[in-house]
Amino acid sequence: MKRLQIRPGIDAVGAIDWDRRLFDALIPLPDGTSYNSYLVHGSDKTALVDTVDPAMDMVLTGNLDDLKVEQIDYVICNHAEQDHAGSIPIILELYPEAKVVCTPKCRGMLIDLLHLDEGSFMTVNDGDTLSLGNRTFEFIHAPWVHWPETMVSYLREDRVLFSCDFFGSHLAQSALYVQDEGQVYESAKRYFGEIMMPFRANIKKNMERLEGYPIDVIAPSHGPVYDRPEFILGAYKSWVYDNPRNVVLLPYVSMHGSTKDMVDHLVGALVERGVNVRQFDLTVADPGKIAIALVDSATLVLGTCTVLGGAHPLAANAVFLANALRPDLKYASIIGSFGWGGRTIEQITGMLTNIKPEVLPPVYIKGSPSEADYAALDALAETIALKHRENGYK
Numbered sequence: 001m002k003r004l005q006i007r008p009g010i011d012a013v014g015a016i017d018w019d020r021r022l023f024d025a026l027i028p029l030p031d032g033t034s035y036n037s038y039l040v041h042g043s044d045k046t047a048l049v050d051t052v053d054p055a056m057d058m059v060l061t062g063n064l065d066d067l068k069v070e071q072i073d074y075v076i077c078n079h080a081e082q083d084h085a086g087s088i089p090i091i092l093e094l095y096p097e098a099k100v101v102c103t104p105k106c107r108g109m110l111i112d113l114l115h116l117d118e119g120s121f122m123t124v125n126d127g128d129t130l131s132l133g134n135r136t137f138e139f140i141h142a143p144w145v146h147w148p149e150t151m152v153s154y155l156r157e158d159r160v161l162f163s164c165d166f167f168g169s170h171l172a173q174s175a176l177y178v179q180d181e182g183q184v185y186e187s188a189k190r191y192f193g194e195i196m197m198p199f200r201a202n203i204k205k206n207m208e209r210l211e212g213y214p215i216d217v218i219a220p221s222h223g224p225v226y227d228r229p230e231f232i233l234g235a236y237k238s239w240v241y242d243n244p245r246n247v248v249l250l251p252y253v254s255m256h257g258s259t260k261d262m263v264d265h266l267v268g269a270l271v272e273r274g275v276n277v278r279q280f281d282l283t284v285a286d287p288g289k290i291a292i293a294l295v296d297s298a299t300l301v302l303g304t305c306t307v308l309g310g311a312h313p314l315a316a317n318a319v320f321l322a323n324a325l326r327p328d329l330k331y332a333s334i335i336g337s338f339g340w341g342g343r344t345i346e347q348i349t350g351m352l353t354n355i356k357p358e359v360l361p362p363v364y365i366k367g368s369p370s371e372a373d374y375a376a377l378d379a380l381a382e383t384i385a386l387k388h389r390e391n392g393y394k
């Protein structure tokens with residue numbers, strides 16, 4: 001296969017995982033993913049930037065074989081999570097002279113997770129440099145993109161940023177660089193929503209930190225490489241800094257149709273008032289699509305029927321996940337139906353502990369909706385439209 005290179009002497013040696021469909025036993029991967037690893041040759045030394053998921057270590061070692069790599073001096077580990085660090089042990093077996101270059105916190109995590117020998121490491125502080133001869137790495141500590149130990153590695157002479165999870169996307173493709181920005185935008189937004197959004201404040205700080213670096217190429221460790229970095233930097237800026245949009249996210253579950261009737265009515269009432277809606281049936285919804293919608297929706301309205309005195313478990317699960325992802329939601333409400341009672345409202349509002357939106361009056365009714373209930377839904381739509389307008393959400 002043709003060798004993929006960012007520059008002469010900077011080879012992509014990672015693995016494309018076309019068929020993986022689930023990450024962290026939670027996140028659907030409709031388009032697969034990749035575990036990018038890069039071999040950087042200097043005039044004196046050679047470094048491997050990140051490794052691959054151990055399930056695909058043969059791809060990495062095969063690529064190194066093909067390139068007839070006899071010496072690796074450094075394995076730069078930007079992040080201890082196993083999809084990037086998990087093949088370090090096999091690399092150290094093949095290249096026992098290599099030192100693992102990482103943050104001090106990452107060192108401890110690698111010892112815990114991979115039981116690496118304590119003598120295998122060279123830890124680097126924020127701003128430290130490492131010369132390969134004619135090429136120089138600068139290490140920038142970037143905590144919480146995605147774990148507390150993460151860093152990014154900047155190759156000065158080539159102006160390449162090796163960003164690991166930061167700016168990544170779960171997208172398998174054979175080409176090295178972004179081919180279709182629309183497709184990558186959705187994959188990267190899904191990735192941001194699922195992985196980065198809980199750390200939005202840290203992402204802002206790390207984005208600001210990178211402003212001082214001239215960057216020609218961003219080479220993440222998932223998904224395609226960016227030869228137009230302003231595309232992904234601009235997208236991140238909008239997700240991190242912009243106001244939420246004039247959008248209601250409406251995940252719902254309905255057993256016998258009453259809650260669905262309410263959802264349909266509310267959607268119509270919102271649209272009439274100029275509010276956009278993203279509606280998801282939780283019995284079939286892809287949680288990644290909900291994560292995408294959470295990145296910039298201003299309001300969450302949960303539609304749930306009542307099961308055993310509380311919210312339907314699918315509805316509770318959706319709210320649990322939304323709360324964990326810490327979106328910038330400003331408003332929330334609940335609509336739905338019960339047969340004889342329940343504590344759904346208290347249960348669901350009590351779960352929104354991280355995001356603390358203003359809770360708008362729920363419409364939670366007995367049986368199937370009456371004219372008065374539809375009027376209450378109209379009133380909820382009116383309140384939402386007014387709140388969005390007052391805040392200038394577009």
Ligand code: FEO
Pocket residue numbers: 079081082083084146147165222
């Ligand atoms: Fe791709 Fe946080 O690992």
